[in-house]
């Protein structure tokens with residue numbers, strides 16, 4: 001009797017062990033991660049630039065909004081257009097539209113991916129003073145992040161990830177007071193669309209496991225450092241993204257070192273919505289602004305968008321999203 005019992009226990013243990021092994025193998029096998037196309041992301045970036053500068057209260061802005069919303073829908077997202085009249089630092093009322101595209105809208109576990117889609121009205125950092133009142137084409141500072149997210153949306157629509165994903169294209173990020181402005185200038189003149197959404201989320205009480213902001217993710221040989229607020233609010237998310245990037249061979253883009261502290265859309269998602277959120281933003285310790293040389297100049301054009309950088313960021317984020325359970 002005793003012998004039989006021991007024998008039975010052993011068999012049970014063995015089969016329990018086997019089961020665990022098998023299900024782990026199964027989980028690993030079922031994670032097939034669709035391949036990110038840098039050509040498609042580049043086309044999506046170009047498509048926005050073709051509208052001209054997407055400066056709030058212009059026809060190009062409205063036409064691009066309609067395109068982004070329709071494209072997300074076409075790709076299979078549930079889309080919400082969040083319109084609001086937002087007041088800029090100088091009192092201008094901006095007809096603003098945040099565009100939200102949801103995949104797996106009923107899934108409880110959600111990941112938030114976001115980027116701003118508007119163009120800065122003034123190239124106030126242009127080396128030539130004569131250019132400083134001209135609008136920014138915003139190929140990198142706007143269109144590149146949205147381009148990567150549209151390509152991800154295309155792939156997710158065809159092959160849903162396990163978790164729910166919300167993509168938000170935020171408006172009126174880049175209407176912050178220009179260098180020449182002498183009036184009261186608060187940091188909060190930036191990121192107006194995000195501030196509005198964070199106080200008025202598209203779903204009451206909206207939250208997500210974590211959030212990732214893409215800002216200027218198409219520069220040639222761009223480098224992304226661990227931005228300070230990202231590290232403070234969501235250090236484990238930064239570590240996860242940077243280590244998956246390194247594992248995929250993109251360690252030359254994702255530098256595992258501390259960068260500066262940047263006022264950007266993720267600040268408000270952290271502070272006002274409590275979603276641990278990070279900023280993937282080109283940081284160049286050797287440039288005067290700290291960003292790419294083209295930043296807030298008339299040089300922020302397609303010639304400075306590199307498919308390889310789009311690919312590094314897009315492939316990494318596809319792995320981050322599809323590896324979430």
Ligand code: AHN
Nearest residue numbers: 141174190215262263264
């Ligand atoms: C400031 O200039 C304070 N923050 C950078 C936010 C930004 C503007 N990102 C892109 N354009």
Ligand code: ZN
Nearest residue numbers: 120141174296
């Ligand atoms: Zn900007």
